[in-house]
Amino acid sequence: EAQVTQNPRYLITVTGKKLTVTCSQNMNHEYMSWYRQDPGLGLRQIYYSMNVEVTDKGDVPEGYKVSRKEKRNFPLILESPSPNQTSLYFCASRFRGRYTFGSGTRLTVV
């Protein structure tokens, strides 16, 4: 089944403790992206990647890092999480303009 898989689904962590949210797609899509979703703010893009080793900042990149070492994986790294990064995160891949989203990761930073 064609899908985007994110892990974990839920994560509670403490301020400053580095974490990684994984994202993997099995559709061989070149483009992948990370979004955060906050009430009333819709979807805001964090980073995106047009292909392997090609990444670029979205609208809200501060406090996040990404890497794209292989086509299928696009992990999101929070080096020093802060409470304002508490949010719902979605990974997505894109083909012919159409986005396929993962199931989301709900992150709480205390």
Place this chain on the structure above:
Amino acid sequence: GQQVMQIPQYQHVQEGEDFTTYCNSSTTLSNIQWYKQRPGGHPVFLIQLVKSGEVKKQKRLTFQFGEAKKNSSLHITATQTTDVGTYFCAGPEDSNYQLIWGAGTKLIIKP
């Protein structure tokens, strides 16, 4: 910068009533997409409109793209409980083709 405004933020309807959400872009769009996010779920692609004045139907859902390609609407006829969720429109940014998302309209069925 480019913006996509979506209204209303919420719409409460009785089951069986109609629902409409509107999107307005600050610039002409090459296309517009619509997504649905069920409560607790993730956005799921519904449709893409490309042509000026285009109208597409999916069962009880009717999607329109304005003549100037700056606005769009989604109309649901005779809502059902399965329609509950948030509907997003999104259009590509001119400079880098990243999607600019509307803030979404949440459809709530009154008990």
